[in-house]
Amino acid sequence: MTDNERLHQVQSHLILARTHRDRIKDGLTVITKGERVWVFDQNGRRYLDLEAGMTRPVHVGYGRKEIAQAAYDQMVKLCYFTPMEFANEPALRLAEVLSEMTPEKINQFFFVSSGSEAVESAMKLAKHFHFFRGERKRYKVISRRGAYHGVTGGALNVLGTVLPMRQVMEPLAPGTVFVESPYCYRCPLHLTYPSCDLACAKDVERVIQFEDPEQISALIGEPIQQGFGAYAPPKDYWKVIREICDRYGILLIIDEVICGFGRTGRWFGIDHFDIQPDLMTMAKGISSGYVPLGAVGCTDRVMDPIDIFHHLHTYSNHPVACAAALKNLEIMKNEHLIDRSWEMGAYFLDGLKTLESHPIVGEVRGTGLWLGMDFTLDKKKKTPFPPQRVIRITDRAKEKGLIIKTMGQALEFAPSLIIQKEEIDEAIRILDECIREEEKD
Template structure:
C-alpha cells in the first residue's frame, strides 16, 4: 500500500472480506456472523448514525452507553485537533500536562464529599482494575494487609480484565477464563421485579438486599473484606434501580466494618441518570468512583478513578502506587473531556435528562399493551424492557426460547427498523435503551415504534 497523503477517513473496498479474514469483533460470535450483514458505520449526526449503504439508525444505546452529547460535535473534534497540534502525547509518569491538570481539578470539584484525587485510566474496566489494586495497597499501608476481598452483586458487569472480570458477577462471561483472581463474593442485586423476599414492600426489599452485604462481610470475616463494588443502577439484567434507602444502609454497613464503598459509574456518571454522578442522584457518599464512557462522550478513550482524601492520605506520606498505563490521562483525551463537559454544562444536559425522564418512561410504558412486556424499569436516560412468556405469572422463557426470540427475531427486526439498542439474554431477556442525552420526545417515539414492531412479531413466536 502506498502512503496516504490526504486526511480523509480510511475506507475499505471490500468490508465483508476484511470482516471474514481480518477483523476480530468484540463480544461477537464471529464464526456465525454473516459478513454481508455486518453494518459498517461511517458517520454520525446528533442521535443518529449512518452506514456505508446510506441507511440511518437511531442510536438508542449511545454507542455503548457513552455518546452523551450526540454524534458529530465539531466542538469536540476541534478540541482534539487543537490539542494534537500543541501536544499530541506525553505520559503522566512523573510529569503533568495542562489538560490532565485542568480535568483533574474539574472532576474533583464535581465529585461528592471529600473525593479530591483523580487517577486517569483508558477505559472503564481499567478503572475497576485500578481501584481494586489501589484498595489492596491502601489497606496494606494502613496496617490491615488481610483486607483484600471484594463483594459485588449477582449479574453485575465490572469489566473484562482478569481482576475486573473476577469482580464481575456474570457466570457466562467468566467460565472460559477460569481460574480468575480469588477473593470475590457475590450478593443479591436489586431486581425487585423478581423478588422472593419482601415482594410486596419495596423499601423492605432494599433493606433485605443491603443486609445480604453485611451477611457476606461477616461470613468472610470483616478483617478480610476490603470493598464493595456497586453500580448506582445495575446494567446487566436490565437497569436494576436501588430501592429507597438501599445505598444509605450499604454505607452504614461499610462504615461499621471498615469496608470501602466503590461506586462503579462507568455508565451512570456524566448525565446518564441526570446528574454528574449516580451517587448524587441517590444521595450516598462513596469512597471511590470509577468512570469512563460519558467522560468524553466516547470521542476519545479515557477513564478515571476518583478517590477520597482518606484513600490518598497514606500515599501522601511517601508511598508509591506502582500502577499506571501509557495512555492514562492522554492529553488529547483530557482536552476532549474538558470540551465535552463544557457542552454538558452550557447545554444544560443534566437538567434536560431530569426534565425528560418521566416522558421517556411514559413512552416506553405504552408497550404494556403487548403481552410479552413484563416490566419497564430504569432511571434518567437508562431504561430496560424485560420480556416474559406470561405477564400475569411473570413466567420466564427457557434459555432456548429467549435466544430464539431475541437473536432469531427481535434483534433482526430492530435492525430493520433502524434502531440500535441492546437485546440481552445474559439474565432474563431484556431490551436496553440508553440514547444520547440530547434526545427528546421525537426520539422516544421512534424507539417505542421500533420496539412495538419488533415485539409484536415476537408475540407470534410464543
C-alpha cells in the same frame, strides 16, 4: 473494486468483540458516519441509535466538531508525556473540574483509557489504602451477582454476570465474594419490597462476618445496575450498604462507568441515593466516546496513607483524552444535558409505559435516559423470557432502522442525551411494531 466490496473483502482480518460467527455470516454492518443520534452504514442506510454507540458512551451525540478541535489543538501542542512524576495541563484541569462535579469528598483523580482499567485502578487503590495502613490481610472484594465491571483481570474477577465471559477465563484469582443484587422485579431472595426490609442489602453483613471482616478490602457496585436492564435499587439500599461498609472498615467503590455524566438525569447515579462513596470509577460519558478515557476518583482519606501508587499505564493521564473530555463536559454544561436527560427520560418512560399493555412486556422502568423493558412469558408469574427472543426483537428493530440492545431478558435503552421528542416517538412506534410481530410468532 467499489468501497463496499473492499470492506467486505477485508472483514476477515478484523476480530470483533463478543460476536458469534453466526451473527455476521451474511456480512458485516459497517458504520461509516454519525450525525447527532443517527448513524449510517456502508450502504447509506440510516439508523436511529437508541444506545449512544451501543455500549452507550456518546452522550453529546455524533459529529461534535468542537471536541475534535480540542483534541487536535492538544495533539499539536503536546501529544503525550509520562504520568510518572510529571503532570500535564489538561489532566490537571480535568481533575479540578471533576472534583467540583462529583460527590463532595471525591477529590483526587487518576485517568486511564477504559472503564475496566478504572475498575482495576480503584480496586488497586483500595488495596494500597489498606496496605499502607498496615492492614495487609484485606484482599477480598465483594461484588454482586448480575454486576458488570469490565473484562480485564481484576474487573473480570468481580464480573457477576455473562457466564461464558467468566467461564472461558477460569480459574479466576481467588478473592471475590458475591452477594445478591437488588432486582425487585424477580427478587433473587423471593421476597417483596418493602416487606423484605431490604434483605439483599442487610445480608451483606452476614456474608462479611462469614468471610472475616478483616480480610475484606472493598465492595463494588453500580449505583443503578445494568445487569437486569437499568435496574434502580430501592431508595435506602445504598444507605444500608454504606453503613455496613463503615462498620467493618470496608471501602465502597461506586462504579459510575454507565451512570456517570448525566445518563440517569443527575451528574452521577449515586446522586440519587445521597451517600458518599470512597472511590468512584468513570468512563464512557466522560469523553462521550470521542477518545478512550476512564477515571477513578477517591477521597483524600483514601489517598492520604498511600505513599506511592504502584500502578502505571503508558496512557494514564493522557493529555489529548483529557482535553477532549474537558470540551465534552463543557458542552454538557452549556447545553444543560443533565436536566435534559431527566426530562427526556420521563417522556421516554411515558412512551414505553404505553407498551406495557403487550402480553409479553412484564415491566418498564427507567431513571433519566437509561431505561429497561423486561419481558415475560406470563405477567402474573413473571416467567422468564427466552433471551433469544429478545435478540430477535433487536434484529427486527435493526431492519426497521432502529438500534437497540438486549440485556438478558430485557431490552435496554440509553440514547444520546440530545435525543428529541419526535425521535423518541419514532422509536416507540417501531418498538411497538417489533413487539407485535414477536407476539404473533
